[in-house]
Amino acid sequence: MQLVVARIGRAHGIKGEVTVEVRTDEPELRLGPGAVLTTDPASAGPLTIETGRVHSGRLLLRFEGVRDRNGAEALRNTLLIADVDPDERPEDEDEYYDHQLIDLDVVTKDGEEVGRITEISHLPTQDLFVVERPDGSEVYVPFVEEIVTEIDLEEQRAVIDPPPGLIDDRAETASARDAAEDERGAAGDEA
Known part of the structure; x- marks a missing residue:
């Protein structure tokens, strides 16, 4: 390779x-x-x-x-x-070459499909996965231990635990949840 x-x-x-x-x-x-x-x-x-x-x-x-x-x-x-030998791995077991990560499927820890890694962006402060969503849009996932919880090369997937707002669907879910809590709070105040 x-x-x-x-x-x-x-x-x-x-x-x-x-x-x-x-x-x-x-x-x-x-x-x-x-x-x-x-x-x-x-x-x-x-x-x-x-x-x-x-x-x-x-x-x-x-x-x-x-x-x-x-x-x-x-x-x-x-x-x-x-x-580079495609089977070659970095010395540190928690490090990966870009070619090992490109095309991995990205799923949440709950099994929700997020997309596929199309690029690794190396920034001065951290690396980012550029993930193509099924609808063709892109989402950027910081390659940090708190968010990327598992890389499984045999299963060809990366498991993430994104904070609210990182992935569009989760931002909408969090907004809906917050709105529902606000409504419950308002109803409780009126009672």
Whole structure:
């Protein structure tokens, strides 16, 4: 299986280094010296990483055969793709690769169908599941332990316990429940 692990940014300096936008949780594994990566567009590669370092919070890479700024700039916006064994799992048993989560069915702990994970959005504060609902709409589910209570790869499903308002139906149910409680409270006040 092939996964996009980075996108090459602008050239850095005059000796062939480039900045990269990292798209993997394991850059030390996927983007280390000696790693051979295919590219999109394919005409740019394959590329072998010669060196890597962090400078001002950005990862800088140099590839074998790229020795100057012009060569580095020619690679700008190229996607770096790693070959990954589909059965490979992260070291931590509570971590998952994006490809393991895409297409999982999402259900509530009560068994209510929510939809299917179509994308994982990696934000600075947390990751989000982008879930396509059966009606074609999307809902965003924070990938946090309090909400995503179970990932079952064998059953191909993610079980969630969403707070009221996270999923449209639950917001409507919560609103209806609150309205009913308000009506009961008002009726009790009149008695």
